[in-house]
Amino acid sequence: MVEETQRYFKGKTALITGGARNIGLAIARDLASRGASVAIVDICHDLDTVPYCLSTEADLDNSVKELSALGVKAVGLTCDVRNENQVQNTIDRVAEEFGKLDILVNNAGIISLFPLKEITEKAWDEVLDVCLKGTFFCCKYAVPYMVERKYGKIVNISSVAGLRGLGLSIHYAAAKHGVIGLTKALAMEVADHNINVNAICPGTVESPMLEGLASQIELEKDTYEHFSKGHLIKDRRITPQDIANAVRWLASDESRFLTGTVINVDAGWTARG
Numbered sequence: 446m447v448e449e450t451q452r453y454f455k456g457k458t459a460l461i462t463g464g465a466r467n468i469g470l471a472i473a474r475d476l477a478s479r480g481a482s483v484a485i486v487d488i489c490h491d492l493d494t495v496p497y498c499l500s501t502e503a504d505l506d507n508s509v510k511e512l513s514a515l516g517v518k519a520v521g522l523t524c525d526v527r528n529e530n531q532v533q534n535t536i537d538r539v540a541e542e543f544g545k546l547d548i549l550v551n552n553a554g555i556i557s558l559f560p561l562k563e564i565t566e567k568a569w570d571e572v573l574d575v576c577l578k579g580t581f582f583c584c585k586y587a588v589p590y591m592v593e594r595k596y597g598k599i600v601n602i603s604s605v606a607g608l609r610g611l612g613l614s615i616h617y618a619a620a621k622h623g624v625i626g627l628t629k630a631l632a633m634e635v636a637d638h639n640i641n642v643n644a645i646c647p648g649t650v651e652s653p654m655l656e657g658l659a660s661q662i663e664l665e666k667d668t669y670e671h672f673s674k675g676h677l678i679k680d681r682r683i684t685p686q687d688i689a690n691a692v693r694w695l696a697s698d699e700s701r702f703l704t705g706t707v708i709n710v711d712a713g714w715t716a717r718g
Contacts, residue, residue: 452480453697458543460484460536462526462583463553465500465508467652468602471685472550472692473512473519479693481548482518484539485509488553489523492575494568495555497657518543526553526579536586546590548696551580551601551624556654558613558661569616576620577627584631588640597640598696601628602688605648605675605711613662621646625707632705641704643695648711649673650683677713 459476463469464485473483485508487500505521512519520542524535540546554576557568580601591597606614607621625644632642649655649672659668669682676683691710694700709715 454548455480457547457696458482458484458539458545459548459550459696460486460539460546460583460587461550461552462486462524462579463488463500464550465489465505465521467654468647468650468685468688469550469552470508470511471689472552473508474515475686475689475693476548476696477512477515477517477519480517482543483512484520484522484543485512486522486524486526486535486553488525492555492571494557494565494571495657496557496661497654499555526582527574529582532579532582533586536583536590540590545594546587547596548598549583549587549591549600550692550696551583551599553579554602554604554620556614556617556658558658559616560613561615564616572616573620573623576617577623580624580627584627584642588631588635591640592635592638595639597635597638599631599640599642600692600695601625601642601644603628603644603646603707605646605709605714607644607646608707608709608715628707629705636704641695641700643700643703643705644707645688645691645695646707646709646711646715647688648676648683648709648714650685650688652685673712675714675717676711677716683710683712 461473465487477483489502509521603624604621606618607625628644655668
């Protein structure tokens with residue numbers, strides 16, 4: 446059980462998409478360890494144009510067990526955020542299960558690497574639909590529950606690619622730029638309802654997907670070193686917990702005057718301009 450002194454989010458409920466592993470699980474674990482009830486949702490099947498394995502139902506089940514062991518209520522649901530009906534049903538179920546929804550973290554995302562001439566419509570659609578349309582759907586159906594209670598924290602996970610161009614990934618950059626635009630526009634729309642909407646832009650984060658991307662472009666050198674070459678801080682790596690730390694602050698009332706803001710957790714990458 447978590448000590449009462451650590452239960453900063455006691456009484457709060459959070460929904461994290463892409464929550465079965467990696468960054469999403471780190472976020473869920475961090476919030477749960479501080480007393481939040483958490484719902485994690487994930488697609489639990491692979492996508493044709495994505496060069497790495499996505500989460501499985503076993504991953505989701507194991508993550509729920511881990512979170513429940515922290516002494517909080519935790520549920521795991523399968524949901525494809527590209528599907529509006531699935532998103533609506535999932536958010537309605539979470540709100541019913543917990544009685545409310547305080548925090549939404551739109552973390553679900555995918556990436557693939559293709560030069561412009563090789564990006565198929567399917568590859569474009571899968572990235573845009575998961576990263577951008579999925580964020581839109583989740584906000585669309587979560588916001589009414591927050592408006593009803595005049596309280597809400599929405600944190601959208603964008604990327605350094607949402608702030609600058611990256612080679613071989615115009616579809617990903619387009620999606621993540623879109624997430625930032627959505628964040629700022631929604632922040633303006635819901636500010637009067639005491640709902641904060643902010644975004645985080647990670648740099649290269651240690652994750653299973655890096656090896657899949659490396660195989661797609663036949664990379665032979667150190668994978669993390671290659672994908673993090675824009676970082677100014679070279680002696681340590683960004684971990685999922687680093688992203689969870691930023692989410693925790695944005696989800697707390699300590700950041701109550703931040704909305705429409707973008708926080709870069711990128712080891713200085715965007716400082717290059």
